[in-house]
Amino acid sequence: MPRSEIELPYRVEYLSILDEKGHVDTALEPDIPDVLLLKLHKEMLAGRRFDERMLNLQRQERIGTFPPIKGQEASQLGAVANLKASDWMVPAFREALAEFWRGKPKENFILFYGGYEEGGAVEEGRNDLPVSIPVGSQMLHAVGIGMAIKYRRQPDVVMTFFGDGATSEGDFHEALNFAGVFQSPVVFICQNNQWAISVPRSKQTHAKTIAQKALAHGLPGIQVDGNDILAVYAATREAVERARSGGGPTLIESFTYRLSLHTTADDPKKYRSEEEVKEWAKKDPIPRFQTYLKNKGLLSDEEIGQLETEIAEEVQGVVDRAEKRMQEEVDPLGMFDHTFAELPPSLIQQRQEMEHELSLMQEEASHD
Amino acid sequence: MPRSEIELPYRVEYLSILDEKGHVDTALEPDIPDVLLLKLHKEMLAGRRFDERMLNLQRQERIGTFPPIKGQEASQLGAVANLKASDWMVPAFREALAEFWRGKPKENFILFYGGYEEGGAVEEGRNDLPVSIPVGSQMLHAVGIGMAIKYRRQPDVVMTFFGDGATSEGDFHEALNFAGVFQSPVVFICQNNQWAISVPRSKQTHAKTIAQKALAHGLPGIQVDGNDILAVYAATREAVERARSGGGPTLIESFTYRLSLHTTADDPKKYRSEEEVKEWAKKDPIPRFQTYLKNKGLLSDEEIGQLETEIAEEVQGVVDRAEKRMQEEVDPLGMFDHTFAELPPSLIQQRQEMEHELSLMQEEASHD
Amino acid sequence: MTKMTMVEALNLAMRQEMEKDDRVVVLGEDVGVDGGVFRVTDALIKTFGEERVVDTPLAESGIIGTAIGMAVYGLRPVCEIQFSGFSYYIFHQLEAHATRLRHRSQGRFHVPLVVRAPYGGGVRALEHHSESREAYYAHTPGVKMVIPSGPRNARALLVSAIRDPDPVVFFEPKALYRAFREEVPDEEETLPLGQPRIAREGEDVTIIAYGAMMALVMEAAEELQEKHGIAAEVIDLLTISPLEDDMIADSVKKTGRAVVVHEAPRSFGPGAEIVSRIIEKSFYYLEAPVKRITGYDIVYPLSAREKYYMPDAGKIIRAVQETLKA
């Protein structure tokens, strides 16, 4: 008849390996092959440059509004680099770089934010769901995919991304809870970038960390320095291995920062200070990773320079190809595609109506 | 650059004071005035007998389906006894006894489950929301009431009840999270009665306890023996005092058991063993509380006998009054009341339509 | 052929599809050990085990959200929502994802899931247990809304819904769950989604209904014939959306008069669409305004008053008579 503490199976840990200055904790350093390290670096840099270019395009009104990823490159790549092609990935909307890593053509990004559904297409063989905009809703899909994987006795895992804001949505908890109950092989990656539009993490929840939310559902949760690609990689590897070997789901809080705008429709000056952004700019994931690679003798300033040129050319190629595709005539009737496997009579009729309207519009235009 | 544990402000405790045999841990024994102890005992007993009688009425088809509370008497009264009249209470659907304690006329229970909206009426001055059937949805209302109380600088608190099943709904987490962020003066009482219809607690969540779900939102959580009215009372008192003094919300998991049916439409034999029920019957909250009161010299077997007679008469009176009211003609048009403050034209028209229909029905009936 | 209740017929549909196709899984609250609160999934867990008949935590959005993932992966989840009155918890998942993933992924993925839920009144139930809000789903692009009216078509339609490559919301008229039995063939039977049926032929007036209302409408039609010599043609929609309206148009062109019956609230309800389709396709044949016999625009009442809320044969007969007089 006591008042006694209940022992819980999990404690919440924090993991950091490569600090802001590029110092590495060698005891914790993950064993990543050099080629992979270099590939990660190239993709991080390419992601940053692509993002910058998109901002440019948007400002010139050549594409519509989009969510920049600046600052979150390590947080995405460190995680997704642990997946095999047969694994699944369920993103929110700020994981462009993770999607590119998985094989999404960069042109499609431009098409999508240029207003073309075609940019949302998921190529055969890439096991990723498309971008999900309703916050917090997509993690359940990952859990369901994991349940199906288990049912089919497949060795695959599912990784799902979401923001700190998303952890306030009920669906986030339903997802963690279902994952726990059914031991679905899911790795939940919360990119805690400190802001949900104008709402800071501290107003999003009274909890000290996002990671501890795992405890509510009997899952392991860990917080990692999300600007430290080694820490993200190491923690995710552990989680992926656990999931793959039947050990169930994990919640990883990747502690990072959105250095740029929420979307191009946003003005962060309304809600956060320049100083805060400057402080976080010092924690930029790219320079510290470059220092690490240089210290390892894998990379030189010269090589970085060459890479930059290469990337600039690649980005230009992508933009050119995408704009060419966007200049081609769009088929308005395409909007009826993919509503159902087969168009039912009422939609066939509506489609015909639209065809008729289009011909009238053309007629009128030719009269003008 | 460590892998280190993050210290969380709360640990999850378990509290039990009065055990199955009626032994009391005097170090933890709450200081409850004798009159209150006796009142609690009387209401517990009255609740049990009323419940039994309702099952009877339902089996005779004198009322419709309803959710019995047998076994959860301590869990409800131990909590609600800590409220003042000016405090608020937001129940789910299995808190009849808590509602009666707060002043709901027992007749209304019969009316409500007899199919009369009138039974849902909340009397002026009783600050309780009516029964809420959609699982998990009502806790947010409690949080909002608490926010309004805070805004109005009132010294009141809100108590809300829900089941173990309800903790799987996203709204439960949204409620805890809002309560944490806004430090709403709410006491969350989860009556973990081990079952959500046919689904056992173990399949509801992978978490070891419900109480630990508080950690996700940075709140204190505690598990208490819900069949031990002293423990429920003590833990709730602590939580109510914390809320009242600006210390914010608390989650209390009251570990109890539904000894009876989910509702009268349910057949528990389909999903749980007689042994389990028998084991839990031994933990019945009433006998142990009677032992405690007897040991304290506050109650005798004779007095219990007298009480039983008194209660039987009271229950009979309630049933008689309710059935009398139900035999009175129901005004069908009453269904239009309380849709809006004022009926809009389209509803006035529909109401007239119904009036017309009713007159035709009467005419037809008189022709037969 | 066996005489079955609708509950048994629905159970048969799932059982046979599960036997045939290991992609079919059932999930929901209490669908496993308990066999569903109405016993529609009775004993499936015994045959197919916990992996295919999944008792979920109590979270509707969780059920549909995970089912979407399963469907995308290639399974065919059949979800039970315990009462349609709790289906609003899934609304955002259904609207934002189940109905759109085919479109969003440009055809790479599709979401072949079924949401089964008992709907409708007349069973003296508690609050939220009697609603009829099929219009919400019918107005949502990308999902089919199906409502059977008897054991045999319930079974055939559910099989088609399970096989359909896109999401289907399947509302079961709980008032008919055990109201009557019908011969249901042992061998496989399907009915195409999107196709209404003529439940009764007639020349004087067209009555359009579906679900539990069909029983009342047929009763009314009999009485209209016998007592008043009025021959009503009755159309049973079966699929509410996408609504196929040619059969309605043809009938109204013949009869010149129509009455629509549903238990859902009137305003912005399914009847409004049917009226509009009649106007669009057979306005010039109409000799009287189309009448709507429906529930009222109020909270569905508890049992003491529900009989006054619900359409009944008397109301339908009077409406037909008025329509013929008009």
Place this chain on the structure above:
Amino acid sequence: MTKMTMVEALNLAMRQEMEKDDRVVVLGEDVGVDGGVFRVTDALIKTFGEERVVDTPLAESGIIGTAIGMAVYGLRPVCEIQFSGFSYYIFHQLEAHATRLRHRSQGRFHVPLVVRAPYGGGVRALEHHSESREAYYAHTPGVKMVIPSGPRNARALLVSAIRDPDPVVFFEPKALYRAFREEVPDEEETLPLGQPRIAREGEDVTIIAYGAMMALVMEAAEELQEKHGIAAEVIDLLTISPLEDDMIADSVKKTGRAVVVHEAPRSFGPGAEIVSRIIEKSFYYLEAPVKRITGYDIVYPLSAREKYYMPDAGKIIRAVQETLKA
């Protein structure tokens, strides 16, 4: 009088009500420091502080659920849902509680809350940011569904919505947020909920619309008059539900012809109810079938195709011409 955009007018409505009545509080995502993603709540937090202008966690059900509690307690919460496309997250709270607590408590409690949400297309937005699904709310008993069409009526209607003792869903046509300015009186102005207005008088045909469609309809009406000599009477619903239909009936009795315009998907959409009401009240005056010019029953397209999805003046003009020829 000041010339204001709709955004400014809505802001004024909230500001003045908050000054007058300390029961009025504003809550939602980014409504405080940021002033709302469309700046509708701009600077309210500066005047009224964090307690009355509440930046909530990112959880729509949480916003409405807590607002229900506040309203029951006696406050008048004005909630912002960032886009109507995310309002489905609140559907269960709205349907099960906001609209029913008055009834359930038999009049003891009522729920005077407002749900504001920008709705509709035409602004080149991302997926889920252009929908028009007012029909879901219009079909739900116990809630009023209001949609303004210009700065001045937006302000007057929002004040009425805030003062209304029952829940109001208030959809703001985001395409009109900054599309034009109107004189808005400095002093208080209200418009009764449930009352449409005649936006233009005419004898030849009745066009019924609301929200962002009003601008197109007025443009079409001008052109119909000028180029084709057709005098269209235009009715602006303002309140979608409860729908007051006398004005529509009177107009159709005069014109004998009607066209309904909305951007929502056609089937089971608001237009269907309007057609049905016209049939019920003015069938015998109708000389042609009522036409519906609407969005299609598909996922709202991204910006490259949206102009083909949306009704426009040309479509409206052609529909009117066909109706007059019929």
